[in-house]
Amino acid sequence: xxxxxxxxxxxxxxxxxxxxxxxxxxxxxxxxxxxxxxxxxxxxxxxxxxxxxxxxxxxxxxxxxxxxxxxxxxxxxxxxxxxxxxxxxxxxxxxxxxxxxxxxxxxxxxxxxxxxxxxxxxxxxx
Numbered sequence: 001x002x003x004x005x006x007x008x009x010x011x012x013x014x015x016x017x018x019x020x021x022x023x024x025x026x027x028x029x030x031x032x033x034x035x036x037x038x039x040x041x042x043x044x045x046x047x048x049x050x051x052x053x054x055x056x057x058x059x060x061x062x063x064x065x066x067x068x069x070x071x072x073x074x075x076x077x078x079x080x081x082x083x084x085x086x087x088x089x090x091x092x093x094x095x096x097x098x099x100x101x102x103x104x105x106x107x108x109x110x111x112x113x114x115x116x117x118x119x120x121x122x123x124x125x126x
Contacts, residue, residue, distance in 0.1 A: 011111070012108055015104055018104075023057055027050060027056075034053075035048060035053075037077060047073070057093075061097050
């Protein structure tokens with residue numbers, strides 16, 4: 001069953017490599033944007049190091065608690081204009097990740113299932 005869903009590892013491997021590169025680039029960008037934000041009690045450390053920034057961006061990618069990442073970042077900012085910019089950045093990132101990266105995963109899986117259906121049809125005709 002797994003062989004049918006994930007098919008050739010080359011397509012899935014390329015997609016995982018693309019996603020990892022995308023996460024590294026966006027994590028580095030986010031680290032540079034948000035590393036200067038400090039809470040008064042130093043409790044905010046989502047973007048203090050690259051691994052923490054990577055995990056925060058991965059959390060948004062998985063769509064599990066991405067609003068908490070955005071709200072935690074917005075809570076340490078005092079300027080209303082910057083708060084709006086932070087919200088726009090995270091919503092834009094979430095939309096891009098949802099529409100592009102996760103759609104690519106679905107497309108690869110569906111493509112592999114479609115190939116299996118074509119093979120079944122060829123076997124029926126022969």
